[in-house]
Amino acid sequence: MRALRARRPHRLPAMAAAAATSLGSGSGSGVLGSGGPRPPVLSGATMNPAVRRVEYAVRGPIVTRALQLEQELRQGVPKPFTEVIKANIGDAHAMGQKPITFLRQVAALCVFPELLQEAAFPEDAKARARRLLAACGGHSAGAYSASPGIEAIRQDVAQFLERRDGVPACPQNIFLATGASDAIVSILKLLVCGEGSGRCGVLVPVPQYPLYSAALAELGAVQLGYLLAEERAWALDVAELRRVLGEGRRRCQPRALCVINPGNPTGQVQSREDIEAVIKFAYEERLFLLADEVYQDNVYAEGAAFHSFKKVLAQLGPPYADTVELASFHSISKGFAGECGFRGGYVEVVNMDPEVQQQLAKLVSVRLCPPVAGQIILDAVVNPPQPGxxxxxxxxxEKRAVLSALAQKAKLTQEIFNRTPGIRCNPVQGAMYAFPRIELPPRALQAAQAQGQAPDMFFCMRLLEETGICVVPGSGFGQKEGTFHFRMTILPPADKLQVLLQKLSAFYTKFVKEFS
Known part of the structure; x- marks a missing residue:
């Protein structure tokens, strides 16, 4: 052994030299070998081209710049503002909304069961926590759950849906997910197939939430955008669906229709009549329906009401109720909970072919299971405290306070914007956003073109640099050609929101004057 140890120092340099030679001739490190530098296996030229086509405006370049500005402020770089206000995304807690106590109590008890001995926690929260822990492997929230979600929670979601819609719901048709976004992508994966003119086409609203355009680009499907009628408070028009479907059939195979209700980014709430018309259209044209209903608790406008697609479908009766295929989505990230970071949601499927449903179960199993903490919060949302x-x-x-404050802020937003010449904002009937239309002078369009930017991106970037307000240009959501918009959330506290709106309106007036 002593002889071996003595020889090691003399062998190591030779081994290192051999390794360096090997790296130089065969790695992507750029070290020269006999054949020169070898390009990496994965490069911009060889990566999946579908990923290059993916764009997600909500966290796009303007948000990247907002993060840089925050860093510069921390470093003491002088700016004409003292903070960056990120009004680009519907993140309630980041905007100051306080968590709902009961939701967090149930989550805390499940994550740290020793708290079940504490008198400070109410008995109804403890009862729910005990039931959920009993449904977890090893009575621990740290264990994997079943891939479609914890069975007890799927049962609670089914009961929630029955109370909401007045029609039966089956736990086996409910799949819990890592937020609604994950569930939406799973359903799109089932739908997308074909090549060339046989590629799957999906009708999505314009403006739309960029998840849809991003997912369809990644999956190689065709986005068929149908315009919402801005002049009628972003109403959905079946004649427009027919136009887009007819044009789409010349270049792809349309298979699905997506509706976002209440709307994101547009904030409209679909009428029952519109939902009936959409269901009948889907039946006639043999389209699979995707109903994005994550803002179902966020309805503010007088006379507006949320109607789920499932309820309307059931009430229409045959042949619609037993034929039209539907996937509807909900989430804990929005509504009154705002628990974005816990990543919880679900999809309920109706009239799905049993074989396809088995494949959906297989698909979700690949990701093992949704986050158990998110499932627990979801259970507390759908199974809240009862009277007594x-x-x-x-x-x-707490729930009423959150929703009442949002209703007041929705009204405040449209009022301040509509007092500003050149800005027109439809009523924010629901959801968490305003999508105002702005008139931009010709010189501003020319300046944007010179910088290689969309005109509303040019406006939003100037707004960010001069005021610290971060909003998302309408071009990231899609808009009627020749019109310009931006999306902003109404989530900041009322006093901060009022200042934000006034600063934004004043900047717009200054911007127009500069480029007139």
């Missing part, structure tokens, strides 16, 4: 339980009064007070 100790947490009921406090829970309802």
């Amino acid at each position: 339980e100790p947490s009921y009064e406090g829970f309802m007070a």
Whole structure:
């Protein structure tokens, strides 16, 4: 052994030299070998081209610049503002909304069961936590769940849907997910197939939430954008669906129709009549329906009401109720909960072919399971305190406060924008965003073109640099040609939102004057 140790120092340099030679001749490190530098296996030229086509405006270049500005402020770089206000995304808690106490109590008890001995926690929260822990492997929220989600929670979601819609719901038709986004992509994966003129086409609203355009680009499907009628408060028009479907059939195979209700980014709430018309259209044209209903609790306009696609479908009766294929989505990220970071949601499928549903179960199993903490929060949302339980009064007070504040901010937003010449904002009937239309002078369009930017991106970037307000240009969501918009969230606290709106309106007036 002593002889071996003595020889090692003399062998190591030779081994290192051999390794360096090997790296130089065969790695992507750029070290010269006998054949010169070898290009990497994965490069911009060899990567999946579908990924290059993916764009996601909500976290796009303008948000990257906002993060840089925040860093510069921390470093003491002088700016004409003291903070960056990120009004680009519907992240309620980041904007100051306080968590709903009951939701967090149930989550805390499940994550740290020792708290079940604490008198400070109400008995109804403890009862739910015990039931959920009993449904977890090893009575621990750290264990994997079944791939479609914890069975007890799927049962609670089914009961929630029955209370909401007045029609039966089956837990086996409910798949829990890592937020609604994950569930939407899973359904799109089932739908997308074909090549060339046989490629799958999906009708999506314009403006649309960029998840759809990004997912369809990644999957190699064709996005068929149908325009919402801005002059009628972003109403959905079946005649427009027919126009887009007819044009789409010349270049692809349309298979699905997506509706976002309440709308993102447009904030409209679809009428029952519109939903009936969409269901009948899907039946006639043999289209699979995707109903994005994550903002179903966020309805503010007088006379507006949320109607789920499933309820309307059931009430239409045959042949629609037992034929039209539907996937509807919900999430804990929006509504009154705003628990974006926990990543919880679900999809319910109706009239799905049993063989396809088995394949969906297989597909979700590849990702093992949704986050268990998110499933727990979801259960507390769909199975809230009931009258007579100790947490009921406090829970309802917190929920009403959140939704009431959002309703007031929706009204404030449209009022301030519509007082500004050149800005026109439709009523924010629901969801969490305004999508105002702005008139831009010809010189501003020329300046944007000179910088290689869309005109509304040029406006939004100037707004960010001069005021610290981060909003998303309408071009990231799609808009009627020749019109310009931006999307901003109404989530900031009312006093901060008022200042934001006034600063934004003043900047717009200054911008127009500069480029007139």
